[in-house]
Amino acid sequence: MPAVPPPTERVIARRRAVGDHIRAVRTAARRSQESVALESDMTLSQYNRIEQGHASPLLDTLIRISHALGVTLAELVGEEPRPATTGYADRPGR
Template sequence: MPVSTHQSQDPSLVALGAAIRRLREAKELSQEALALMAEVDRSYVGRVERGTNNAATLTLKRLANALGMTLAELISEAGL
């Protein structure tokens, strides 16, 4: 569910999104490529990376797997 632009972004969502972006860029993947690998929409990946979308656990697991890691490793990378 997208976070209202009138609300401040949750620091955990921002940290998670930043970790996903950092890992994606390190693997030289576009948002589109990551989205295709994780079977989600590209715009969804963008919202997650910006911290404006509270991603479901299964979606985060798909993104982590597409990045070659476990969900636990992704959460750890985000410092959560």
């Protein structure tokens, strides 16, 4: 299996931005890292690495964190859903 290339600067910056947003959501909920980590079934170290932007968590992990904090996945990572513009339903006559 070929080696995975290291993440680009853009990916690293986005990872940090997501981690910062997760931290903001957690602190707004007045939760500790430890309590969220415990409820998300991960170690404090693993959770801290996500908030610091040093880890690339699996989707399942982000879902568990969003559930622990009582927010949607989009709210957790600070993303606004974009409307589909090129899908099958958008074609004329559909």
